[in-house]
Structure formats: C-alpha cells, structure tokens
Amino acid sequence: MVAVITRRSLVAGAAGAAALPFAGAAGSAQTPLGIGFVYVGPTGDYGWTYAHDQGRKAIEAEFGSKVKTSYVENVAEGPDAERVLRQLATAGNKLIFATSFGFMNATVRAARALPNVWFEHATGYQRAANLATYNARFYEGRAVCGTIAGHLSKTGTAGYIASFPIPEVVMGISAFTLAAQKVNPNFKTKVLWVSTWYDPAKEADAAKALMDQGCDILTQHTDSPAPLQAAEARGMLGFGQASDMRTYAPKAQLTSIVDDWAPYYIRRVRMALDGTWKSGDTWDGLKEGAVRIAPYGDAVPENVRREADRVKEEIIAGALHPLTGPIKDQKGELRVKEGERMTDEQLSKMDWYPAGVQS
Amino acid sequence: MSTALLVSFAMTVAMASTPILLASLGELVAEKAGVLNLGVEGMMLIGAVTGFAAAALTGSAYLGLLAAMLGGLLTSLIFAALTLGLSANQVATGLALTIFGVGASALIGAPFVGRTIERLGPLLPQALAGHPVLRVLFGYDLLVYLALGLTAVVAWWLRYTRPGLVLRAVGESDTSAHAIGYPVLAVRTGAVAFGGVLAGLAGAYFSLELTPMWADRLTAGRGWIALALVVFASWRPARLLAGAYLFGAVMTFELHAKAAGFALLPPEILAMLPYLATILVLTLISVRPGRVSTAAPACLGKAFSPA
Known part of the structure; x- marks a missing residue:
C-alpha cells in the first residue's frame, strides 16, 4: 500500500555490537558475533516471519553470550532493503540473514559492496563468495x-x-x-x-x-x-x-x-564462529526437520x-x-x-x- | 449465479466496507473542523489491539468494543494535545501517530498473539436470518448498522444543527469563529476525539469480527484508504457512504471474479484504485474554480492559536 514507515528496529543491542571490528575472523573469545535478520513481515504474524524469528531465538538459546542477534521487521521488498542490510552491517553484524525472496537484488548488491560480511538469502538463487542461499523443501x-x-x-x-x-x-x-x-x-x-x-x-x-x-x-x-x-x-x-x-x-x-529454521541457523552460526563459513545453496526438507x-x-x-x-x-x-x-x-x-x-x-x-x- | 453466492458476496461487501466507512466518517468530522489527522491507521491499530485484549481478558467482544473506543480516544487525544495544544505541525504529527500506533499495538499485542476469542457475531437471532433476503438485510453484527446509522446522523448533524454549523465554521474560518466567541480549540479537540473513537471502532472491527485474532499490522493499510476516501467524497457523508461501499464492492468483486476464473484487472491496478480515484477527484474539484471553496474546509491543516 502506501509507503508507511512501518519499520521498527527493535535492535537488541545493536549499539553495543557497533564496536565490533570488521577485520579478522569472527568470533574471538570476547566479542560476540553480530548476527542480523531482515524480515519482510512483523514477527507477530504467526506465519513466515514468526518462524524465522523462532530460529533467531534458537540461535540465542544455543550460543548465549557468544552471539548478539538483532532484527529489522516489516522491511519492504525492493531497493530499500539494501539500506537496511547496509545499516545492519554498519552496526557490526558479521552474518546477515535476508529472509524473503524479494530481498534478492538488494542482498546481491549489499554483498558486493561489503565483502567482509557474510550474507544468507532465503529462497533465492543468486550466490557469491560471501552470499549463500538457503531454502526449505x-x-x-x-x-x-x-x-x-x-x-x-x-x-x-x-x-x-x-x-x-x-x-x-x-x-x-x-x-x-x-x-x-x-x-x-x-x-x-x-x-x-x-x-x-x-x-x-x-x-x-x-x-x-x-x-x-x-x-x-x-x-x-x-x-x-x-x-x-x-x-x-x-x-x-x-x-x-x-x-x-x-x-x-x-x-x-x-x-x-x-x-523450522532453527537447525539450519544453528549450523550456519556454528560455522561462522569456527571460521568455516562457506557460501552454498542448502535445501533442507522433511528429512532434516526444516519442514515438519x-x-x-x-x-x-x-x-x-x-x-x-x-x-x-x-x-x-x-x-x-x-x-x-x-x-x-x-x-x-x-x-x-x-x-x-x-x-x-x-x-x-x-x-x-x-x-x-x-x- | 446462485442465490447463496449472491448473498455471500453482498455480505462480504458490507463487512469489508464497514471499517473503512467508520474510520473515514470520524476523519471527515475532524477535517470538517479543520484538523487533518493522518494518524488514522495508528488509531485503528490501537483500537484493534485494545479491543482484542479486552475481549480476550473479559470474554466479551462488546466490552472489547468499549475498550477499542477508549483506546482510539486516548490515542487521538495525544494528537490533539500536540497539534491543538502545542500547535505542532498536523501532517508530521499525524504520520508520527501512525508509526507510534504500529509499534505500540505490537507491544501491547505481543502476549495476545495466538489467542482466540468469540467474534461479535450477528446481532439478530439466526431464526430471523433464515431467508436469503433477510440474511442480507439482518445477518450482520452491530457495527455494520452502527456505521450506517452514524453516517446518517453525522450528515444530518453537520447540515441541520447549530453545533454542526459551529463545527463547520471552525473548519472554514477559525479566526472568524474565534472572533464571534466560539471555542475553536475545544471544538477541534472534540472533533479529533470523535475521529479517534470511530477509528478505534474501525480497528476493532478487524480484531473482533472480520479476523478475530491479534496479529501485528492487522489493519494492513485500511486507514490510508479511509483517508483517501474523505477527499474522494469531497467531505460529504453521503458520498463517503457510497465511496466506502463502492470500494468494498470492487475489492470483493475482484476476488470473486478471479476465484470464478476470470481476471478483469491486474490486482496491482485495483490496489491503486482508491488513490487514483482520489487524485482524479482532487483534479476535478480544482479545475472548476467555483467549487474549490465548497469542497475542502478552508482551514484544513492550519494551526490556530488564539491571540
């Protein structure tokens, strides 16, 4: 509809993560790994975005103080998403999940501009060295x-x-x-x-x-x-x-x-913490428990x-x-x-x- | 087409039009008094969430309606305090109110996501609504009738009563009304409050009847359509009624036509329609110089501070 500004960035501790240096491998013992999420809808939709946010919470539960997650919800599909992606990167997030198909072009551009940040795009098909795609069957x-x-x-x-x-x-x-x-x-x-x-x-x-x-x-x-x-x-x-x-x-x-995005998210965050994160295309389904x-x-x-x-x-x-x-x-x-x-x-x-x- | 299909279509139209009519009627009164409140969407969301919360806690959808009116009222009073009390810019404050409403409703609503309530439901007993014609006429909840009744009352009140005349005078020329001795700011506060109550009801129509649940951004932009509709109706209640039902009919017809297998217009065009129509009406109003003064209230959006 109208370009209403319906974006609340309830960014959990983005300011704190801002001090995170870009250089070097992520996940040194003290500084938590900044992980950002871009959502197309509200986390309270009880649907798609809700499910991704459950995955984000699972990351927090699994890794505790080793990670710092934040999210921006209600992001419009299209060029504006790039601004949000860049903002999350500037705030110190090292691993950023863009969770809707319509963020594809914005994510591709952001990944090109920010080679030190790892991007993951849900349901898309364009990849780069620092841009992985994932989907569920x-x-x-x-x-x-x-x-x-x-x-x-x-x-x-x-x-x-x-x-x-x-x-x-x-x-x-x-x-x-x-x-x-x-x-x-x-x-x-x-x-x-x-x-x-x-x-x-x-x-x-x-x-x-x-x-x-x-x-x-x-x-x-x-x-x-x-x-x-x-x-x-x-x-x-x-x-x-x-x-x-x-x-x-x-x-x-x-x-x-x-x-259930939790198994995938936890796997990828663990790779990021270990420094073994690699781009790729992952489709999990009933077998892996991503779809139940x-x-x-x-x-x-x-x-x-x-x-x-x-x-x-x-x-x-x-x-x-x-x-x-x-x-x-x-x-x-x-x-x-x-x-x-x-x-x-x-x-x-x-x-x-x-x-x-x-x- | 079968009767059942027609009945369902007509009822869907009436129910889709009702919240838009309620919200735009409230906005019309506020604008007639010279106040442009762009926060309709925000007030609707607050109404939707307070209504749902009250219904979920008390078990009564009607208490939910009361809470929604109160929620809308309080939200509109924030707007009144800022724009009328402190002479803040109405456009900026209204937009801020919508953003506030989106956030605040999500915050209040968080504990209620996933809960269910008993919807308002038809006002009259099912027995009365047995026959298809009777059902189309009497098969609705309270708000459908309330919206229609209020439209008639507001139309009459604005045109034929002295307080209605005062309200219009305040909207047309605040300084003259002030000079004669009418309390401009009090009248405007009342008008804004009325708009808030109706926007609250409109929001509650979503959470208590159309889709009895709470989910963030439940009203999905209907507040903006209500705003556009006021201009489309060139500030006249009767045209507002026609516009709201026309809009509801177009949207519902499109869904039914597509479900039946023919697409008339791309959905993107339909989403644009209310706004296109508004631009068209604004253009038509302004190309006829004689009509400009009679359409928009002359003091719409202007701050007034009694010297």
Whole structure:
C-alpha cells in the first residue's frame, strides 16, 4: 500500500555490537558475533516471519553470550532493503540473514559492496563468495497436505490463496495438486492471487470467495491464520501455514506445514564462529526437520493419516519425489517425462503449473 | 449465479466496507473542523489491539468494543494535545501517530498473539436470518448498522444543527469563529476525539469480527484508504457512504471474479484504485474554480492559536 514507515528496529543491542571490528575472523573469545535478520513481515504474524524469528531465538538459546542477534521487521521488498542490510552491517553484524525472496537484488548488491560480511538469502538463487542461499523443501510438506486433500475433498476442488507467482509458491501449488491427483485424478486447485504476503482481512475475503466457488478445502501461501479461521467459521477444512495454527481453527485445521529454521541457523552460526563459513545453496526438507507436519486434526480419519504418513516416510527415505513425471502443464504439454524427477535447478526457476491448476 | 453466492458476496461487501466507512466518517468530522489527522491507521491499530485484549481478558467482544473506543480516544487525544495544544505541525504529527500506533499495538499485542476469542457475531437471532433476503438485510453484527446509522446522523448533524454549523465554521474560518466567541480549540479537540473513537471502532472491527485474532499490522493499510476516501467524497457523508461501499464492492468483486476464473484487472491496478480515484477527484474539484471553496474546509491543516 502506501509507503508507511512501518519499520521498527527493535535492535537488541545493536549499539553495543557497533564496536565490533570488521577485520579478522569472527568470533574471538570476547566479542560476540553480530548476527542480523531482515524480515519482510512483523514477527507477530504467526506465519513466515514468526518462524524465522523462532530460529533467531534458537540461535540465542544455543550460543548465549557468544552471539548478539538483532532484527529489522516489516522491511519492504525492493531497493530499500539494501539500506537496511547496509545499516545492519554498519552496526557490526558479521552474518546477515535476508529472509524473503524479494530481498534478492538488494542482498546481491549489499554483498558486493561489503565483502567482509557474510550474507544468507532465503529462497533465492543468486550466490557469491560471501552470499549463500538457503531454502526449505516446503513442497514436500505440501505433497502431504495434497494427499489429505485428495481424500477429504468432496467437491474435488481445493482453494489456494497465493501471494505472488514466484518459483517458491509455484512449486508448492504444483506439489499439492499433483499429490491430490494421485488420490483423485480429477482433482482441481483454484488459485487466487492476493498480491500480498500479509493482509488478514483480504486473505479472509479471498477464502470466502473460494469457498463460494465450491472449494471445500483451503490452503494458502500467505502468512496469516485468517483463511483458516474463515474456513472454521463455515465448517470447511484447511491447512495451516508456517506454524501450527490449530488454536485458530481447532476443527478446520487438518494439519499444518511447520517451518523450522532453527537447525539450519544453528549450523550456519556454528560455522561462522569456527571460521568455516562457506557460501552454498542448502535445501533442507522433511528429512532434516526444516519442514515438519503438525499433528493431524480430528477431521483426518485413520486411513487418511496412514496414507499421509506413508507419503511423508517415502519422501524422507528418498523413495518419492513430489514432482516426478509424467507431468503435463495446463496446455496439456508434457513437461516432465515419465519417471523423471524435477531437479532443484528446475524447481527454483519453475514458472508453469500442472494441468488441474486453475490460476 | 446462485442465490447463496449472491448473498455471500453482498455480505462480504458490507463487512469489508464497514471499517473503512467508520474510520473515514470520524476523519471527515475532524477535517470538517479543520484538523487533518493522518494518524488514522495508528488509531485503528490501537483500537484493534485494545479491543482484542479486552475481549480476550473479559470474554466479551462488546466490552472489547468499549475498550477499542477508549483506546482510539486516548490515542487521538495525544494528537490533539500536540497539534491543538502545542500547535505542532498536523501532517508530521499525524504520520508520527501512525508509526507510534504500529509499534505500540505490537507491544501491547505481543502476549495476545495466538489467542482466540468469540467474534461479535450477528446481532439478530439466526431464526430471523433464515431467508436469503433477510440474511442480507439482518445477518450482520452491530457495527455494520452502527456505521450506517452514524453516517446518517453525522450528515444530518453537520447540515441541520447549530453545533454542526459551529463545527463547520471552525473548519472554514477559525479566526472568524474565534472572533464571534466560539471555542475553536475545544471544538477541534472534540472533533479529533470523535475521529479517534470511530477509528478505534474501525480497528476493532478487524480484531473482533472480520479476523478475530491479534496479529501485528492487522489493519494492513485500511486507514490510508479511509483517508483517501474523505477527499474522494469531497467531505460529504453521503458520498463517503457510497465511496466506502463502492470500494468494498470492487475489492470483493475482484476476488470473486478471479476465484470464478476470470481476471478483469491486474490486482496491482485495483490496489491503486482508491488513490487514483482520489487524485482524479482532487483534479476535478480544482479545475472548476467555483467549487474549490465548497469542497475542502478552508482551514484544513492550519494551526490556530488564539491571540
């Protein structure tokens, strides 16, 4: 919306960390390692940003006085993010996590300008010697959700409230739909783009519009519990996003994809402290615990739980890849051949949908 | 289109329009008195969080409404003290109030993230709302009706009552009103306070009815739309009502159209619409020289200190 200044920098002790010298390896015995986080939303969104902030707290709990974390929330995606990144670097942070896809170009520029600072960009694909990327295989969790939706949807149509058509969102929609089609070949997913990561009232209205169009199961790639709440109010079903949202929709929530960034963050901070930090691209999933499946809701019957668990176990074992051919796109063209698995490279640039997705 | 679909659409429109109407009506009264308060979004957020907190603690959404009114009122009084008491710049203070509201609401709301409450819910018993037509007319919560009723009352009050005339006089020419002996600052404080109460209610509509929860920045910029709407309506309550419902209808229609499978306009264009319309209206007002004086209150945004 408007360029409201909605950024509060509740910077925990940034001033203290400002004295940290840039030269030399990080993590000498006395000076704590400054770690900065840039968030796209508020930490209280109970979704994406909340999950990253839980990861930040896990770092604090793990390393105590050896680290000093700080964060800036509600940072707009786009050029302004670079200013925030530079500010965090100037404040003495040596390791900076930019936690949204839209920070990519800003992070690339900041990394180029500040070679002594380590940057990590979530869900992006551009790397440099001091810029690593990381992501979680949320599509694995979405395949589990899709399996449940395929069994439980009476209309055979799910509603998908989506933010922006970036690869991250596209692969989630695809994995969900393909998994549901394995159960019900005629399964359809109606995607409704709301052009925002976070606008509870709009997300709720989108949920209502989808339910009016015959969707009896909702899932979302936006950050608030509002759609799930709207499903609960109408006696429909849905999936939570980023954290366990059962308190908001005790009857409606079938399960939730829970983001857990803590293992990755702790690993990377340990490397930074040891001086072994290296750039790279890390995709953790169900196997590593970066993506977890929340306990099933009462609306999921025993046989469906078994099916969902089987899909989960097969993904963890590597026996099943949610995006395995044959996959036809919306025009009916064969995009992935029989038995072929989409590579991470292909996934991170995915810009088409399988047949059955209405977007 | 099925009846159920139409009913759902109409009800979504009414409920999406209500908070915008409430907030802009309060701002209209403040601006009619000559005070430009850009802190609507901040006051709404404070209202949303105090309302939710009170509802969560007492278990009553109606007590939540009272708390929200109080929260909005107190926030607006900060603004009044600074701009009317100390003659601070209204634009800067208003913007600061919004930033303050975002931060303060997140602080107050932190312990309430993840909690749930019973929403306000429809005012009338379900039995009355059985038939689709009855449901469209009577299936809402208190605030939908309150917003409509208040719009009518404010329109009448501003136009036909003596206090309404005094308020407009204060907004049109503060020095004349002062010379005649009207308490300019007191009138303006009252108008700002009214705006605060309504903004508090508007915010609470999000946390107590639309999305009964607390999450940071819950109102997601609706306060700015309310501000734009006041100009769009050229400071007239009836047009404000039309504008708020038009805006709600456009937004809801877009979602329904997309869900049904046709996209009419890119969503970015729709997000721009209220502001584009405001610019257009401002342009139209100013190209007709005769109308300039009748549209914006002449003393809007000007500080007044009685000599």
